[in-house]
Amino acid sequence: MLNIVRVTLKGIFRDRVFHGILAVAVVFLAIPSVSTLSMRQVTELSITLALSLESFILLLLAVFLGGTSLWKDIERRYTFSVLSLPITRSRYLFGRFLGIALFLILTAAVLGAGALVAVKVVSSGYPPDRPVAWGAIMAAVGFDALKYVFLVAFAVLFSSLSTSFFLPVFGTIAIFLVGGATQQVYDYVHSAAARTMAPLVRQVATLLYYLLPNFSSFDLKVNAIYAVPLDYHGLALTVGYCVIYTSLLLVAAAAIFGRREMK
Amino acid sequence: MNMDNSPAIAIENLSKTYKGKKRAQVEALKGMSLTVDQGEIFGFLGPNGAGKSTTIKCLVGLIQPTSGSARIKGIPVTQVESRRSMGYLPENPAFYDYLSAEEYLTFVGRTYRMSADQLTTRCREVLRQLELWDARKRPMRGYSKGMVQRVGLAQTLIHDPDVYILDEPMSGLDPIGRALVKEIIIDLKRRGKSVFFSTHITDDVEKVCDQVGVIVQGTLVAVDRVETILRSGVxxxxxxxxxxxxxxxxxxxxxxxxxxxxxxxxxxxxxxxxxxxxxxxxxxxxxxxxxxxxxxxxxxxxxxxxxxxxxxx
Known part of the structure; x- marks a missing residue:
């Protein structure tokens, strides 16, 4: 499987699309000057911008690498030669996933370092009222990376099902949007404002809340920006949730891909 | 089971039905049985769409047969282990084009658990044999069709397997390349290896094969020794x-x-x-x-x- 991970990483590093996406990271250089547009919360704005930019780049990478990696292998007939080697399909699939996941984590680390530098530059010039919570910023970057690794598992599942890139790419984008809204929808349907809602609709919304991914618990931006202490118990639960959900997605993807005919 | 005495390839009653559009069913293979002995060169002849590639894809695990079974050196093709003693060249092969030939062969060799020393030696041998040595460091996206075909052959040879399954190995090659492939196949025979190759070019079969099977519309209609066919045809x-x-x-x-x-x-x-x-x-x-x-x-x-x-x- 390490062999597949290695080849996957080589493929990503040599991909022009990846180079283009990473070029967006140049925008980090503009953060210090853009942050000064805020009159009072210069450092807070720099943290917001840095984390948002890092998150946006990781989203692009997760969608395009996750959604196209497997599809490209099938479309370009690479699978004919690779899957006829003594490698099980599940190992191939997990290797592909791990390669992309590892790359996302590496990219998050590099972009996170860029974010820290940008925030450091800004906070030196415009000291904030509260001390900068460096640990919370790093945690925000880490959990963002975890969220996108989770998203890649969905992309891999969709790729194992689909013969085109539409489902993997647009399905992954849809999951990203839905996963960011599930908690808000759940909170709404169980609030006083939704008292008049039909019970069936509420039950369906609750069921979907448990079935669909919930990305809100991965979002630590507020903790990072306003130095709100981290809830370690909650973070441990989020990691466990991510590991279990991702594993289930990959097992399902492997089962589907194992039966797929390479015509 | 003693794997050493098992035939190189044994196919029993292999059938494959594809589901087409509007629930239509296409019988690509109909109860095919054949055996390729060790050390034998078997030519698999058939017109386009006869079921040659379907048979081969069943043998290498790319598709699952609807019924029947197949074994490579006694190991069912449903097991990944059956591919350890086999080299496969797909029809019109394509490889990770961002890798160089050398990197790709290293990748393939590692999947066969070859040691680093073994890999270095074999890489050098097969790259030279297939005249890819000078291009070995270049990404394969810049290779010609014939060069890619030769990389395909190189990946079948790298771990020196006992059984070779080649799907249209001469396609896309110029006369020099075709002669090289024939030479390689004859050399494999000399070394006691088994080769199962599909083609629709009868001349290739006549020159290198011991035995020939003809498949038409998914049915194996004849299996015979090449020399018997030639003798009976006088x-x-x-x-x-x-x-x-x-x-x-x-x-x-x-x-x-x-x-x-x-x-x-x-x-x-x-x-x-x-x-x-x-x-x-x-x-x-x-x-x-x-x-x-x-x-x-x-x-x-x-x-x-x-x-x-x-x-x-």
Missing amino acids: EGYQVHLRTPAGEPAAVIAGITPDRSNGPLAEYAVPCARFNAFMEAVNAAGADVALVETKRRDLEDFFLSLVHDHSPHR
């Missing part, structure tokens, strides 16, 4: 005799010459009358310039089978 002889200058070509043993070409006269002699004809030639003291065997070649054999089993005949 229809007669073309005998060229020198005639004395100025004399017309004579009728010999009741056979009139087909044509006269200067001092040479040509006689088409059926097998059954060949001995009597030659005795008459000797008795007449005629000078024999050339005797050619007139026979149906493999192409005629193949075409007649395809014609006989075609639903539109």
Whole structure:
């Protein structure tokens, strides 16, 4: 499987699309000057911008690498030669996933370092009222990376099902949007404002809340920006949730891909 | 089971039905059975769409048969282990084009658990053998079709397996490349390896194969030894005799010459009358310039089978 991970990483590093996406990271250089547009919360704005930019780049990478990696292998007939080697399909699939996941984590680390530098530059010039919570910023970057690794598992599942890139790419984008809204929808349907809602609709919304991914618990931006202490118990639960959900997605993807005919 | 005594490839009652659009079903393979012994070169002939690639994809685990079974050296093809002693060249192969040939072969070698030393040595050997040494560091996206085909062959050779499954190995190659592939196949035979290769070019089969199987419309319609087919296909002889200058070509043993070409006269002699004809030639003291065997070649054999089993005949 390490062999597949290695080849996957080589493929990503040599991909022009990846180079283009990473070029967006140049925008980090503009953060210090853009942050000064805020009159009072210069450092807070720099943290917001840095984390948002890092998150946006990781989203692009997760969608395009996750959604196209497997599809490209099938479309370009690479699978004919690779899957006829003594490698099980599940190992191939997990290797592909791990390669992309590892790359996302590496990219998050590099972009996170860029974010820290940008925030450091800004906070030196415009000291904030509260001390900068460096640990919370790093945690925000880490959990963002975890969220996108989770998203890649969905992309891999969709790729194992689909013969085109539409489902993997647009399905992954849809999951990203839905996963960011599930908690808000759940909170709404169980609030006083939704008292008049039909019970069936509420039950369906609750069921979907448990079935669909919930990305809100991965979002630590507020903790990072306003130095709100981290809830370690909650973070441990989020990691466990991510590991279990991702594993289930990959097992399902492997089962589907194992039966797929390479015509 | 003693794997060493097992046939290189054993296929039993293999069938494959594809589900088409609107629930239509296409029977790509219909109860095919065949055996390829160790050390044998087996040519798998068939027109386009006959089921050659489907058979091969079943053998290498890319598709699952609807029924029946297949084994490589005694190991069911459903097990990944069956691919350890096998090298496979897909039809029109494509490889990770961002890798160089050397990187790709290293990747392949690692999946066969070759040691680093072994890999270095074998990489060098096969890259030189397939004339890819100078291009070994370049990404494969810049390779010509023939070069990619040769990388495909290199990946089948890298771990020196006992069984080779080659899907149209000569396609996309120029005459020099084709000659190289034939040479490699003959060399494999010399080393006791088994080769199962599909083609629709009968000449390739005639030159390198021990045995040939013909598949038409998903059914294996014939399996025979190449030399048996060639021997059974002898229809007669073309005998060229020198005639004395100025004399017309004579009728010999009741056979009139087909044509006269200067001092040479040509006689088409059926097998059954060949001995009597030659005795008459000797008795007449005629000078024999050339005797050619007139026979149906493999192409005629193949075409007649395809014609006989075609639903539109």
